[in-house]
Amino acid sequence: MTPEAITVLGLGNLGRAVAQAFLRAGHPTAVWNRSAAKASGLAAAVAATPAEAVAASGLVVVAVLDNQAAQQVLHGVDVRGRALVNLTSGTPEEARNLARWAAENGADYLHGAVYAVPQTIGTDASAINYSGSPAVHERWSEQLALLGKVTFLGEDAGRASGYDVAILSGMYGLLGGFLHAAALARAGGIKATDLTSMLLSWLTDMHPALHTFAEEIDSGSYAGGESSLAMNQSGLALLIRATESQGVPFAALDSLKDLVDRQVADGHGEESLARAVESFARG
Structure with missing residues (x-):
């Protein structure tokens, strides 16, 4: 079977890693970025506009800075018949708003929350939670799996973000607690490296x-x-x-x-x- 064409909008660290994963799998990949120089070194078709990039593929993956940037990139673009997969971080309501916009403009929408650093995209160390259109999840499951482990959380487009903000809050609470623990240790003349093994043991328990x-x-x-x-x-x-x-x-x-x-x-x-x-x- 001939690999299907895929579009990636945004070539920051995440978007570039996503495009590379599709290219490694042999998918013809169209890319767009505000600065075309970011496409340097990618064996991809570089589009001059978001509209040109979207027109090239049935699956469009958005990986830009934030929800506002995603709205700006997609504004005025003909997305009819496209599967939009948005990997941009945002709030649950922002994801639902984009899903409504996609539906009103003839596209199916799937929102993804990424649990990986860019260099692990496409490896076993990458996982992405999705929610939104079951049709997109089913139709493009093989391609989405190229980016990392796929977990589908249901039709509510905001659910993946709901998990994401809760998980990230727990993460930052843990990091804040660790930094404070290190500061307390230092104040007591204890090395952070000596503290950490005991702290990890206690947290595991x-x-x-x-x-x-x-x-x-x-x-x-x-x-x-x-x-x-x-x-x-x-x-x-x-x-x-x-x-x-x-x-x-x-x-x-x-x-x-x-x-x-x-x-x-x-x-x-x-x-x-x-x-x-x-x-x-x-x-």
């Missing part, structure tokens, strides 16, 4: 607790209380005092304690720490 918390949050039942709000309120107060005394306070700890304090004030001190998630719902 905590994995089962996260599954337990998740089950409690989904059920709305927090009666277990093995790691109670009251106990963690006391622990956080101690930790905040310790960090302040070492000259490295961290506002995230104060924010977490505030979430816990609200629940304790409402009479839930003996319930699970997971109940602190309800403080978010209260704003």
Whole structure:
């Protein structure tokens, strides 16, 4: 079977890696970028405009800076009959808005959230969650698999982004916690490299607790209380005092304690720490 033509809009680090993955698999690939110089070294057809690039292929992959850039690139382009796969990061509602725009303009839309650094695109270390058009997912599954492991999350175009912002929030919380831990270690004359192995061991041991918390949050039942709000309120107060005394306070700890304090004030001190998630719902 002759490999089908594919278009890639945007040749930043991600877009270039995506185009290279399709080219390695033998797909005729049309590319467009605001700066045509970014296409240097690619054995691709370089289009002068987004419209020219879109007209060249049935599958159009968008990999630009942000949602605003994606809207600008696609504005005024005839996308009728095209499968649009948008790998641009954004909010769930931004993805849904682009899906509505695509439908109004005769295209099918699939949104992707990428879990890979560009150099791992097309390898086993790359994974992409998709949501939106089942038809696009099914029709182009073989080509999408060239970029990394594919997980389809359903018809809601915003669902992949919903997972993405939650996962990234957890990631940045972890990174922020690590950087603060390193600062505390340094203040105590401890090397970050000496701390990290112990920290990783402790975090690994905590994995089962996260599954337990998740089950409690989904059920709305927090009666277990093995790691109670009251106990963690006391622990956080101690930790905040310790960090302040070492000259490295961290506002995230104060924010977490505030979430816990609200629940304790409402009479839930003996319930699970997971109940602190309800403080978010209260704003």
